[in-house]
Amino acid sequence: MDAPLINIKDISFEYEQTKALENISLKVEEGDFLAILGPNGSGKSTLLKIMLGLIKPTQGSIELFGVDAKNFKHREWVGYVSQKSNSFNSGFPATVEEVVAGGLAKKSGLFHRLPKDYKALVHQALVAVGMESFSGRSVSELSGGQQQRIFIARALVAKPKVLILDEPTVGIDHQNVQSFYNMLASLNRDQNITLVLVTHDVDTVTDKITHVACLNQTIHFHGFKDQLHTMSDAQREAWYGHSVRKIHHIGGVHSHD
Numbered sequence: 366m367d368a369p370l371i372n373i374k375d376i377s378f379e380y381e382q383t384k385a386l387e388n389i390s391l392k393v394e395e396g397d398f399l400a401i402l403g404p405n406g407s408g409k410s411t412l413l414k415i416m417l418g419l420i421k422p423t424q425g426s427i428e429l430f431g432v433d434a435k436n437f438k439h440r441e442w443v444g445y446v447s448q449k450s451n452s453f454n455s456g457f458p459a460t461v462e463e464v465v466a467g468g469l470a471k472k473s474g475l476f477h478r479l480p481k482d483y484k485a486l487v488h489q490a491l492v493a494v495g496m497e498s499f500s501g502r503s504v505s506e507l508s509g510g511q512q513q514r515i516f517i518a519r520a521l522v523a524k525p526k527v528l529i530l531d532e533p534t535v536g537i538d539h540q541n542v543q544s545f546y547n548m549l550a551s552l553n554r555d556q557n558i559t560l561v562l563v564t565h566d567v568d569t570v571t572d573k574i575t576h577v578a579c580l581n582q583t584i585h586f587h588g589f590k591d592q593l594h595t596m597s598d599a600q601r602e603a604w605y606g607h608s609v610r611k612i613h614h615i616g617g618v619h620s621h622d
């Protein structure tokens with residue numbers, strides 16, 4: 366069997382004053398659409414940063430595509446769309462095509478160079494997110510949801526095998542969140558891109574994902590979403606804490622707001 370795309374082995378992480386993650390082990394296999402769920406401050410963004418190699422765990426190790434992250438050479442296989450991508454500076458003059466092409470720019474001396482066929486690659490990425498008709502538009506004129514699709518196209522243009530997204534729907538209204546997740550599901554299904562997503566949209570995302578990880582400093586559940594009901598009440602409480610009272614029913618699964 367092929368190695369997991371991401372294999373997190375017993376990692377812990379502490380900021381100066383705060384223990385953020387404790388003894389996390391988690392595998393992301395090819396084809397997974399994994400949602401990482403947890404309350405505010407539960408370590409979700411920290412875990413993504415560790416997957417991306419942006420911060421180093423205090424303890425434990427991580428393998429990417431079967432290779433220790435320290436020796437992993439194919440960073441372009443792991444795409445990232447950060448939480449703040451969609452708060453684009455409204456004065457920024459770049460066009461959609463330029464922003465997406467930025468995902469292809471390779472540093473060569475002082476300059477960034479684009480491959481010759483960059484226009485075709487940009488077009489392909491824009492088609493994948495349903496934004497090809499916006500190519501010449503200024504990014505600052507687009508809505509938050511449209512901008513977020515552009516940032517996903519910018520990550521996709523480098524042809525990642527796994528795409529990591531940190532709360533990509535912040536600022537997108539409810540109606541558009543649904544079509545946004547349909548677009549992600551089609552990337553996962555039709556283009557075989559493995560997805561790892563941090564989100565609070567539990568209700569909307571449940572029928573799109575394949576796997577769930579319930580995080581609160583440590584992993585309280587990880588597996589197929591259909592198995593989430595096997596979590597005990599005590600595990601749920603440990604995951605989401607005592608202060609949470611409201612419970613939604615989602616696809617046969619109880620989850621806290």
Ligand SMILES: Nc1ncnc2c1ncn2[C@@H]1O[C@H](COP(=O)(O)OP(=O)(O)OP(=O)(O)O)[C@@H](O)[C@H]1O
Pocket residue numbers: 380381382383384385403404405406407408409410411412
């Ligand atoms: N740069 C930092 N320096 C110190 N502490 C930090 C830093 N970033 C996060 N923390 C702390 O680490 C813990 C985990 O934070 P993290 O941002 O990973 O949580 P999160 O689950 O992504 O939260 P949210 O849902 O609110 O975005 C929190 O207690 C937070 O205050």
